[in-house]
Amino acid sequence: xxxxxNFLHLDALKPAVEWKGFPKYxxxxxxxxxxSIPVQSIKDSLNKIILKEGKTLGKYGLESGPxxxxxxxxxxxxxxxxxxxxxxxxxxxxxxxxxxxxxxxxNQTFLRKGDTVIIEEENYGGTISRxxxxxxxxxxxxxxxxxMNLKILEQELNDLLKKEIIxxxxxxxxxxxxxxxxxxxxxxxxxxxxxxKKYQIPIFEDDCYADLLFEKERPPAIKSFDKEGYVTYCGxxxxxxxxxxxxxxxxxxxxxxxxILPYKTDxxxxxxxxxxxxxxxxxxxNSHIKTLKIKLQKKSEAICNALDKxxxxxxxxxxxxxxxxxxxxxxxxxxxxxxxxxxxxxxxxINPGNEWSINKSGRHKMRLxxxxxxxxxxxxxIKRLAIICRKEFGIPTKIANL
Amino acid sequence: xxxxxNFLHLDALKPAVEWKGFPKYxxxxxxxxxxSIPVQSIKDSLNKIILKEGKTLGKYGLESGPxxxxxxxxxxxxxxxxxxxxxxxxxxxxxxxxxxxxxxxxNQTFLRKGDTVIIEEENYGGTISRxxxxxxxxxxxxxxxxxMNLKILEQELNDLLKKEIIxxxxxxxxxxxxxxxxxxxxxxxxxxxxxxKKYQIPIFEDDCYADLLFEKERPPAIKSFDKEGYVTYCGxxxxxxxxxxxxxxxxxxxxxxxxILPYKTDxxxxxxxxxxxxxxxxxxxNSHIKTLKIKLQKKSEAICNALDKxxxxxxxxxxxxxxxxxxxxxxxxxxxxxxxxxxxxxxxxINPGNEWSINKSGRHKMRLxxxxxxxxxxxxxIKRLAIICRKEFGIPTKIANL
Numbered sequence: 001x002x003x004x005x006n007f008l009h010l011d012a013l014k015p016a017v018e019w020k021g022f023p024k025y026x027x028x029x030x031x032x033x034x035x036s037i038p039v040q041s042i043k044d045s046l047n048k049i050i051l052k053e054g055k056t057l058g059k060y061g062l063e064s065g066p067x068x069x070x071x072x073x074x075x076x077x078x079x080x081x082x083x084x085x086x087x088x089x090x091x092x093x094x095x096x097x098x099x100x101x102x103x104x105x106x107n108q109t110f111l112r113k114g115d116t117v118i119i120e121e122e123n124y125g126g127t128i129s130r131x132x133x134x135x136x137x138x139x140x141x142x143x144x145x146x147x148m149n150l151k152i153l154e155q156e157l158n159d160l161l162k163k164e165i166i167x168x169x170x171x172x173x174x175x176x177x178x179x180x181x182x183x184x185x186x187x188x189x190x191x192x193x194x195x196x197k198k199y200q201i202p203i204f205e206d207d208c209y210a211d212l213l214f215e216k217e218r219p220p221a222i223k224s225f226d227k228e229g230y231v232t233y234c235g236x237x238x239x240x241x242x243x244x245x246x247x248x249x250x251x252x253x254x255x256x257x258x259x260i261l262p263y264k265t266d267x268x269x270x271x272x273x274x275x276x277x278x279x280x281x282x283x284x285x286n287s288h289i290k291t292l293k294i295k296l297q298k299k300s301e302a303i304c305n306a307l308d309k310x311x312x313x314x315x316x317x318x319x320x321x322x323x324x325x326x327x328x329x330x331x332x333x334x335x336x337x338x339x340x341x342x343x344x345x346x347x348x349x350i351n352p353g354n355e356w357s358i359n360k361s362g363r364h365k366m367r368l369x370x371x372x373x374x375x376x377x378x379x380x381x382i383k384r385l386a387i388i389c390r391k392e393f394g395i396p397t398k399i400a401n402l
Numbered sequence: 403x404x405x406x407x408n409f410l411h412l413d414a415l416k417p418a419v420e421w422k423g424f425p426k427y428x429x430x431x432x433x434x435x436x437x438s439i440p441v442q443s444i445k446d447s448l449n450k451i452i453l454k455e456g457k458t459l460g461k462y463g464l465e466s467g468p469x470x471x472x473x474x475x476x477x478x479x480x481x482x483x484x485x486x487x488x489x490x491x492x493x494x495x496x497x498x499x500x501x502x503x504x505x506x507x508x509n510q511t512f513l514r515k516g517d518t519v520i521i522e523e524e525n526y527g528g529t530i531s532r533x534x535x536x537x538x539x540x541x542x543x544x545x546x547x548x549x550m551n552l553k554i555l556e557q558e559l560n561d562l563l564k565k566e567i568i569x570x571x572x573x574x575x576x577x578x579x580x581x582x583x584x585x586x587x588x589x590x591x592x593x594x595x596x597x598x599k600k601y602q603i604p605i606f607e608d609d610c611y612a613d614l615l616f617e618k619e620r621p622p623a624i625k626s627f628d629k630e631g632y633v634t635y636c637g638x639x640x641x642x643x644x645x646x647x648x649x650x651x652x653x654x655x656x657x658x659x660x661x662i663l664p665y666k667t668d669x670x671x672x673x674x675x676x677x678x679x680x681x682x683x684x685x686x687x688n689s690h691i692k693t694l695k696i697k698l699q700k701k702s703e704a705i706c707n708a709l710d711k712x713x714x715x716x717x718x719x720x721x722x723x724x725x726x727x728x729x730x731x732x733x734x735x736x737x738x739x740x741x742x743x744x745x746x747x748x749x750x751x752i753n754p755g756n757e758w759s760i761n762k763s764g765r766h767k768m769r770l771x772x773x774x775x776x777x778x779x780x781x782x783x784i785k786r787l788a789i790i791c792r793k794e795f796g797i798p799t800k801i802a803n804l
Contacts, residue, residue, distance in 0.1 A: 004657055013665060015660040015664070016661075016664050018656070021465075031462060032460040034460050039452060039453065042452060042459075043452045047445060050445045051441065054439060055439050056436070060432065061421070062646055066418070097648075097668050098670075110409055112411050130667070202406075229403055242460055243460065244459040245673060256406045257418075265502060267500055267640075268648055271644075272672065272678055
């Protein structure tokens with residue numbers, strides 16, 4: 001038999017585990033529930049656009065070139081003008097196969113092994129794992145209620161300057177930060193741009209959740225304050241419409257975009273997704289988001305209630321302003337990596353904090369996503385999680401109604 | 403202004419040139435014409451499947467996990483059993499965002515800078531450019547009428563063995579080899595597997611064009627003779643249905659696939675494409691291929707006629723047995739890279755041979771794709787190309803009817 005081990009390099013990634021279905025209580029990942037998918041309007045949109053544009057499927061890039069389906073780029077440009085105050089033309093947009101491709105392309109362009117980047121110290125697991133894999137040093141900045149601590153950021157920038165280290169970018173998720181849920185204030189956004197210019201370090205702004213603020217008004221993107229091309233911005237439709245629609249986008253000045261685009265070697269992103277979204281969004285995007293947010297807010301309340309009910313004061317969290325997750329700070333006795341293992345065996349999936357943080361406090365924190373389970377499942381799943389946690393760690397010390 | 407040049411590494415890729423539309427006479431790329439797109443049946447297929455499966459869009463990977471939409475994997479498994487004699491289960495299939503992703507993932511798994519691979523010395527430009535970019539040494543094997551010269555392959559394998567160099571894979575496009583159009587004989591396929599086992603070197607079989615043999619019967623894939631997991635196989639729907647549908651696939655034993663899958667960091671390939679294809683293929687794949695091949699064969703004849711008519715004996719080629727391109731050997735005076743530049747200015751796009759070959763003969767060869775232009779455009783474009791070529795190189799010495 002062929003033995004692949006003889007052909008793997010020392011830095012080979014660990015083998016995949018075969019997928020056997022989702023856990024019953026799925027509090028991980030950006031999934032949403034079946035009822036939130038606007039099936040009928042996606043179908044109607046596809047019907048319309050396929051008859052109009054289907055014949056262009058014969059060409060790579062349709063008739064739009066490698067930057068993505070032009071009507072979709074037009075929608076993105078118009079929409080972000082209103083929602084995020086970003087002024088950009090279609091030529092400054094690159095449509096991608098999901099915003100994870102944005103991370104990979106920006107990293108391929110800017111980063112090599114041994115480089116240094118600045119990130120919020122509690123951060124999206126996929127960002128941390130990518131940077132680790134690339135052998136990049138991460139300088140973590142703590143978060144305050146209104147986003148990244150900019151005093152500490154400036155200290156770090158000065159320290160790096162003294163050491164003659166040039167960080168390759170400052171990565172931030174300013175709106176509904178993942179996992180903390182914080183929203184960066186407008187004042188800080190403006191200040192961040194100033195620091196970026198002062199220290200001549202670009203910003204990579206990841207704005208995937210910004211459409212999902214429940215009640216607060218969406219703040220202008222950092223990109224909206226950028227007149228000189230310091231910000232590379234990414235967004236996504238996975239969170240606002242459906243995760244399995246693999247469409248995201250990058251926005252940057254053409255001078256920057258033209259250096260990122262050559263790393264996109266997939267001969268274009270999925271055309272049917274791009275076509276469907278272009279047509280769907282034109283008519284339904286804003287009304288769909290409105291409905292979706294109401295559903296998500298109800299689930300957000302359900303998970304907060306369940307945490308209060310079953311964990312009481314042993315689970316601290318900030319009630320989400322939007323999005324699909326809550327970041328929970330457990331008692332210091334609780335090792336969430338261990339909890340993750342035990343819970344998974346019992347059908348409850350959670351994100352252990354140490355995968356979502358580059359500081360040690362991650363050890364007793366966890367991220368819980370609430371987009372996928374029903375309100376009933378949220379209650380059942382959190383109850384089950386509390387029972388498992390109590391059994392292993394003695395936390396919570398008692399569980400109400402049990 | 404932010405200056406990205408300060409942040410690029412020495413090995414940065416050259417900037418992209420902004421896309422300004424397709425050239426009038428487009429003899430490059432895997433494009434096909436608008437009339438070959440089965441718009442109505444794609445639409446019908448989408449309608450059916452969206453109503454049935456649309457609600458699963460709420461989950462990453464739908465209900466199929468990271469290896470791709472299960473009904474599509476089932477189709478691939480069944481279809482290849484008949485068409486390529488490959489026996490594989492759905493768990494040995496990984497659906498991808500086009501077969502270029504297959505190249506990238508296999509390369510990420512098997513190759514690091516300084517490694518050596520064996521490839522057919524005239525080869526797909528995208529394969530050569532990827533390997534160059536990775537800093538991988540390419541050992542080229544000449545092609546005969548019935549595929550790779552296996553005597554030379556064995557010599558090279560022995561030479562490498564003596565030098566204690568282990569090639570990481572033998573890459574081959576056995577059926578309608580790109581760009582030469584050769585089809586590897588069944589005897590050679592069996593012999594190649596024997597060599598692979600004898601020298602313990604895996605094979606990477608790229609079978610993207612195999613559905614498009616005009617009249618010859620499709621030979622069993624090399625993979626079909628592989629009982630011990632030496633072959634990793636890739637295929638695509640870009641060539642058989644539409645290039646803008648970005649769906650390809652890898653087939654390998656789970657032991658191999660589980661090492662490749664972790665490099666797929668895009669959270670799944672486009673769902674609508676996968677759904678549309680799963681439904682479409684079930685009903686229409688075979689009849690569609692039949693019609694498409696008739697159209698392509700007519701175009702193949704048209705381009706051969708045009709070459710004869712305008713270039714006469716100064717353009718040598720083998721009449722294609724299938725596929726969408728012809729590999730043309732020009733007089734030694736003709737530098738096709740120069741011809742490419744001149745022709746492009748005049749609206750005629752060709753692939754210069756030195757991008758499609760790792761030996762020097764590529765300099766006076768060119769690849770012409772005929773799937774996209776109409777029969778009229780083929781005639782006009784080749785005529786225009788002959789005029790440009792004659793003006794620059796004196797070849798052809800005269801042009802009939804002019």
